[in-house]
Amino acid sequence: MRHTRPLAILAVTSGLTAALSAPAYAADATVSILHAVPGATVDVYANGDAILEDFTPGTLTDPLTLPEGSYDLKVTAAGAGGDGAAVIEANDVAVPGGANVTVVAHLNEGGTPVLTPFVNDTAPTAAGQARITVRHTAAAPAVDVRANGEVAFPNLVNPKEAKTDLPAGSVSADVVLAGTDTVAIGPADVDLKEGTNTIVYAWGSAADDNLDLAVQTIDGLHSAPSGVPSGDGGQSATSGWQQLTVAGGAALLMGGFAFAATRRRQDVRA
Incomplete structure (x- = not known):
C-alpha cells in the first residue's frame, strides 16, 4: 500500500518556505508522480526525504503542491532507506512555478530505469x-x-x-x-x-x-x-x-x- 508522508515535512526538511499542504500560489506547481517501472516496489525521496513509500508499478499519485525550484529525486527499493542504492536518481529536476507536471519513473527504450518530467498542457480548450x-x-x-x-x-x-x-x-x-x-x-x-x-x-x-x-x-x-x-x-x-x-x-x-x-x-x- 502506498503511504504519502505529511507534505509539510518535506517543506521543512527541504528548507522550503511554504508548507506543501498550503494552498497553491502563483509560484507553486502541481506535481504528480507515475511509477512505470515493472516489477519494482519502491520508495521515493525528494531532497533526501521520503515522500512516497511502498510505491507499486502502475500507480499514479494524487497531485501534490510544490513550491517552484529544483529537486533532487531518488528512487530506492522499498525499505532500503534514504542511503540505499538508487534504482533511479535525478538531481536538479526543475519544477516551474505555476506549472502542472508529471514525473514518470520508467524504462527508456533500452530498458534502463530513468526519470522523465513532463509539463502537462492545461491551457483552456475551446468550447466543445x-x-x-x-x-x-x-x-x-x-x-x-x-x-x-x-x-x-x-x-x-x-x-x-x-x-x-x-x-x-x-x-x-x-x-x-x-x-x-x-x-x-x-x-x-x-x-x-x-x-x-x-x-x-x-x-x-x-x-x-x-x-x-x-x-x-x-x-x-x-x-x-x-x-x-x-x-x-x-x-x-x-x-x-x-x-x-x-x-x-x-x-x-x-x-x-x-x-x-x-x-x-x-x-x-x-
Whole structure:
C-alpha cells in the first residue's frame, strides 16, 4: 500500500518556505508522480526525504503542491532507506512555478530505469473541444498511431509525446508498429469529454511482454462560453476531419487498455 508522508515535512526538511499542504500560489506547481517501472516496489525521496513509500508499478499519485525550484529525486527499493542504492536518481529536476507536471519513473527504450518530467498542457480548450496527449514511456520500439486507417502520430518514440485538441466525442483508432500495418492495439472507439486533457502513458517492456498503460485526466480546461455547441456539430468538414485524424489514434492507447489501466491505477483528481 502506498503511504504519502505529511507534505509539510518535506517543506521543512527541504528548507522550503511554504508548507506543501498550503494552498497553491502563483509560484507553486502541481506535481504528480507515475511509477512505470515493472516489477519494482519502491520508495521515493525528494531532497533526501521520503515522500512516497511502498510505491507499486502502475500507480499514479494524487497531485501534490510544490513550491517552484529544483529537486533532487531518488528512487530506492522499498525499505532500503534514504542511503540505499538508487534504482533511479535525478538531481536538479526543475519544477516551474505555476506549472502542472508529471514525473514518470520508467524504462527508456533500452530498458534502463530513468526519470522523465513532463509539463502537462492545461491551457483552456475551446468550447466543445477535448485534448488528448500520448506519451511513450515504454521499453519498446517506435509506433505509428492511426485514425480510420491513416497515420495520425507517426514514429512516436520513448520518451516523446504527441498531443492535439479535437471536438469532444467518440473517435476510432488503432496503433501499429512504426512503418508497418502490423496492428498492436485496436481498433477501438473512445469517448473524450469536453474541457479535459486525457494523458495516456504507454509503459512496461515489450521484450518482457508486460506492456501496460496508465491514464491521467486533467479537467476544468473549459474556456469561457462562446455559444459553440459541444460535439462534432459546427465544425467545418476539413477541420473536423484533420483533427480526428491527428488525435484518434492517440485516444486508442487509452481505450484499448482501459480495463487494465483502471485496475492498476488510482483515480487522479485534477
